[in-house]
Amino acid sequence: MSDEAIPAEGSQDVAMEAPAAVGFLDTLNEENRGNPSLQKFKDVNNLAKSYTHLERMVGADNMARPSENWSDDQWGDFYNAAGRPEASTNYEISLEGQLGDSTLEAFRESAHAAGLNNKQAQSIASFMDSSLDQMQEDRKAQAETLTHEGELELRKEYGPAFDQQLKLADGAARQLLGNKSEILNEIELADGRLLGDHPDIIRMFSAFAKEIGEDKIIGEPTELVMTSEEAGRKIPEIMASGPYNDHRHPEHKTYVAEAARLFRIQSGEAGQA
Numbered sequence: 001m002s003d004e005a006i007p008a009e010g011s012q013d014v015a016m017e018a019p020a021a022v023g024f025l026d027t028l029n030e031e032n033r034g035n036p037s038l039q040k041f042k043d044v045n046n047l048a049k050s051y052t053h054l055e056r057m058v059g060a061d062n063m064a065r066p067s068e069n070w071s072d073d074q075w076g077d078f079y080n081a082a083g084r085p086e087a088s089t090n091y092e093i094s095l096e097g098q099l100g101d102s103t104l105e106a107f108r109e110s111a112h113a114a115g116l117n118n119k120q121a122q123s124i125a126s127f128m129d130s131s132l133d134q135m136q137e138d139r140k141a142q143a144e145t146l147t148h149e150g151e152l153e154l155r156k157e158y159g160p161a162f163d164q165q166l167k168l169a170d171g172a173a174r175q176l177l178g179n180k181s182e183i184l185n186e187i188e189l190a191d192g193r194l195l196g197d198h199p200d201i202i203r204m205f206s207a208f209a210k211e212i213g214e215d216k217i218i219g220e221p222t223e224l225v226m227t228s229e230e231a232g233r234k235i236p237e238i239m240a241s242g243p244y245n246d247h248r249h250p251e252h253k254t255y256v257a258e259a260a261r262l263f264r265i266q267s268g269e270a271g272q273a
Contacts, residue, residue: 079115088112093125098132143192150199159228159265168209169202176208231265238262 024044025033032038041047066078085091088108095104104125111121158165173181173196184196195201238244244255 075115082115083117083119084112084115085118091118091121093118093122095125095129096133098129098136099125139192143188143194146191146193147197150193150197154199154202157227157229159231159267161227161230165206165227166202168214169205172205172209172212175212176205228266231262235259235262235266 024041024047025038028038038047064078066075070078080086088111091108091111093104093108099107107125107128108121111124116124154165155162173184177183184201185194187195189195189198238255238259241255243249243251244259246252249255
């Protein structure tokens with residue numbers, strides 16, 4: 001009898017094959033499995049070693065360099081590693097107070113979105129604050145210069161009647177606007193001047209005063225002072241008159257003297273007498 005084992009009746013020869021080895025990439029989802037960056041790792045241990053090395057590098061002085069292809073999450077990780085606060089409200093910013101609360105709140109949100117750390121945010125906010133101070137000082141200086149130039153312009157235009165014309169303009173504004181006339185000294189124009197200091201506004205209310213009646217504005221019968229402009233309009237009338245041009249006319253000297261007076265008023269060299 002042969003020593004070879006005889007298979008039992010009805011049994012089948014079954015070839016026992018070892019299961020195929022499964023790589024760690026095969027355990028990942030399709031998106032990560034196809035990532036070229038992971039193809040170089042042979043197993044999970046290699047991947048873990050690389051990751052811990054990267055953490056040490058990021059935690060040290062050698063941070064990963066940003067890339068244009070980074071995702072928002074990668075940028076977020078980079079900003080956080082660079083010291084960005086967890087939330088915009090966590091910025092500790094100390095200022096002199098020129099920036100309003102709403103402006104500072106909006107800045108904090110922008111700074112957080114831009115990935116700034118607290119030192120960077122403080123530096124930029126301080127610059128904004130000091131720049132605002134300088135802008136306000138420059139605006140104030142500009143307003144003072146323009147107001148002075150406007151006054152000189154009106155003094156030249158009104159001549160000796162300057163003070164009276166300002167009084168009439170102010171009276172007309174009060175009569176027409178009532179208590180609201182104060183807004184003329186409250187509203188700032190784009191150049192920093194007050195609305196009531198603008199020469200055109202003064203001219204406008206001065207013209208209204210003439211329409212209303214100067215006596216009603218001032219409150220008592222008043223001898224109005226002639227402006228330089230009015231004197232300039234009157235001179236041609238005097239010089240074109242018969243008495244002025246006829247030296248034999250009994251009022252010739254009177255007309256010549258009046259013309260001379262008007263010339264002085266026009267130039268601002270003399271009063272009305």
